[in-house]
Amino acid sequence: MTVVETGSSKRVTGTRLLRREDPALLTGEAKFIDDIVQPDALCMALLRSPMAHARIVSVDSSVAKRMPGVVAVYSGSDLRDEWLAPMPCAWPVTGDMKNPPHFPVAADVVNFVGDAVAVVLASDKNAAVDALASIDVSYEPLPVVSNLEDALADKDLVHPALGTNVSYVWTLEPDKAKVDQAFASASHVVKSRFIQQRLIPSAMEPRGVLAVPHPYGGEYTIFSSTQIPHILKLMLSLTVGISEAKLRVIAPSVGGGFGSKLNVYPEEILALTLARKLHRPIRWTEERSENSLATIHGRGQIQDIELAADADGKVMAVRVNLVADMGGYLQLLTPGVPLLGGFLYHGLYDVPAYSFTCTGVFTNKTPTDAYRGAGRPEATFAIERSMDALARKVGIDPAEVRRRNFIAPEKFPYASAAGLIFDSGNYLSNLELALERVGYEGIRAEQVRRRAEGSRKHLGVGLSCYVEMCGLAPSKVLGSLSYSAGGWESATVRILPTCKVQVVAGTTPHGQGHETSWSMIVADRLGISPGDIEVLHSDTAIAPYGMDTYGSRSLSVGGSAIYMASEKVLAKAKLIAAHKLEVSPEDLDYQDGEFRVKGSAEKSYALSAAAFEAFTAHDLPEGVEPNLEATVTWDPPNFTFPFGTHVAVVEVDEETGQTDLLRYLSIDDVGNQINPMIVEGQIEGGIAQGVAQALYEEAIYDESCNLLDSTFIEYLIPSAAEFPNFELGSTVTPSPTNPLGVKGVGEAGCIASPPAVINAIVDALTEFGIENIDMPASPERVWKAIGAARGNGTQVD
């Protein structure tokens, strides 16, 4: 399936090679953070504020300090002098963005339920947790800012010193006059408000950290359940004030992240700080309810979107106004997350005029940050729900309104009104394939039949066509968006003396199967077996350079770097072969481990011989260094733009409001596929998370900003029983942006699925005239909407 150059006659890329990661994970051999044995470690536990907004009057830990096993107890003020800098926010999206400094343990004011106020170190976890209950904290309550509209009105202030709850206003409006003109001359204007509820990412493995000091060597090893060991190392150095050269960060097996482990957290900084202070290893393991309170949340937006369209339903302009919930503080990427969707509210439609504004506001809730899709699910939801509304207004089928608006294949590379260059796409044929596979006409006919017979079980079909931008990213573009880091990726490919290969990757997997996929890329390029390739990663001492794993970037950026490093090391081996065969390198072909002289194939030199020659260095050509190793750091010229069509078929029971997901079909185009098995797995998992947003999940707060669903009993992570089998298909439109022609797949399912499901529910409820159901579309919410639409309250006749 892939089109890249290969040195193998037995292509591995494009096949469903089983994952090399699995045996260790299936047997308990894999080591997650809490499995790492460190016998002399102190257990750390944090006392968390039960108040959403309060002044800390006093912290009395005298009793706790005397409890058995307790080694130390610190309040925020005890630790005031330990920090070199506040918690990092790496994305100051505007020059005047307000970012109140915050520290790992609050000393004066708490700003959300879960904010740490004291820390206990004890000989074991039970002792540490027992001691927490004996710490007496006196709070003076402050007014709580609980919802986005109140926050925006500055009724009460989260951070009074700022004088406002608004952190920033960010605008993307390349041509305002054009937008105004489009709305003035529109035949149809579709205006909608959508709510992106807060979500709790809920990786199955909670977070954890183990900081090990080496007091006599003056160094520290930090193990963390993180997606970003490289970024974490840098940020730990900057906040704790330990030289980067003295820090080694290792991400062991990581039990899922979904963006929630793409952060720098108080506990990581604390563990290192206290390891330095006490010269003892410090371990912290997050509990699930802590994970719900103290690990970042996702989404949390009010979206106002307007489309201006002509009489045929051709969209002329999109205007969007967001209010985005930052929570109590800005975490690593908090302010930038809504903006990652800010370029994509016109979806995959050819829209000439565009306006987007986002206002980031503080509330007294857990900080938000990147959660799978980060900005793009929100954008896709708003445009895809709006396209259905437009179809109703124009009086055409939802599929037809999309056909009329797609960017045509011949327009690629396509310069969008928002300022992006879409790399490649073929949207119409993708949609048509999805409609054909799902049997769209048949479903519509069944719907008509059911309606005619007055069925109380309403059939609905919902479409979601999506495009996303991933493969973060060209460093220059990130710079222009005020992001404080680059978007490159680094890889080293090393051919060892026995012709086994080491790949050193700067990306950090947490379930994506990188070791398998990276070995496949190298196997094809070098013409050797994937089994002879070792993949090293997630340890800053082994892989010193990397920008880590998020934003569906690992394959398109990191995989490309690996491919290029393979080419580079092969080119070096070729110099050695040419020298040995006494020909020019241009005269050599390479396949399956052998260099052969063009036209006289009997004259050959093995890669394994070159590897050993490079090792002994007895007879290398002039100017060629010993060892076969090549490093490439690649900065992509553009983002990549995966796309596809998702179709949900639902049945809504008007008597109970229950939605059953009958079928779910997707046709995704993620460019070339290295391992289709892994690609499908990523999409399936993404679909489930998106369906969960549509139907089940929401972080629910009361008026005092208490999180009401902080455990898995209340927060509805769906189980296997809630889903049908997914029906997957693909089209392949290679990306011209990178040498592998790949686009990225980690977030696509999650980006596409929420609007497919809600469009299906609204479609099912057409006869009630219901235009919108907020997420999650719980039975209660749907039932009430039906009742309200009938004009008889919540009664069902």
Next chain:
Amino acid sequence: MKITTIVNGRSYSKDVEPRTLLVHYLRDGLGLTGTNVGCDTSSCGACTILLNGESVKSCTVLAVQADGKELVTIEGMATESGLHPIQKAFQENHGLQCGYCTPGMVMAAASFLKENPKPSEHEVREALEGNLCRCTGYHNIVKSVMAAAKAMEGVVL
């Protein structure tokens, strides 16, 4: 107090605090860290093991309740001759991604397939309701369990 258990065929006698949960006894007491903890409300099933042949969430059982009983954890599934058919089916059907829920899924599947060796897909989905996975969307987990059932046809567990 002292308890004796047979874990993966090996006998252990150990002192435990009365409040010790079985999962902590396995992980911290015996060093069998393959069994994971994913929640604190017995909701996620990551800690599922077999207790006298039946699946239990080892975070809902006190270690003392396991006194005198036989336990199988994920470490007891593979043998010298390789992965257990359920483990193999999970690999062959890409039934895991991050792998954190996987030991619990495998143990829950082992118990379920003993009760119902020829399940329908629907029955598999219902049976795994107490085991949460955030990565796979369950699609391939269901496929894995169906494949394991087929592979184990006629095999007495």
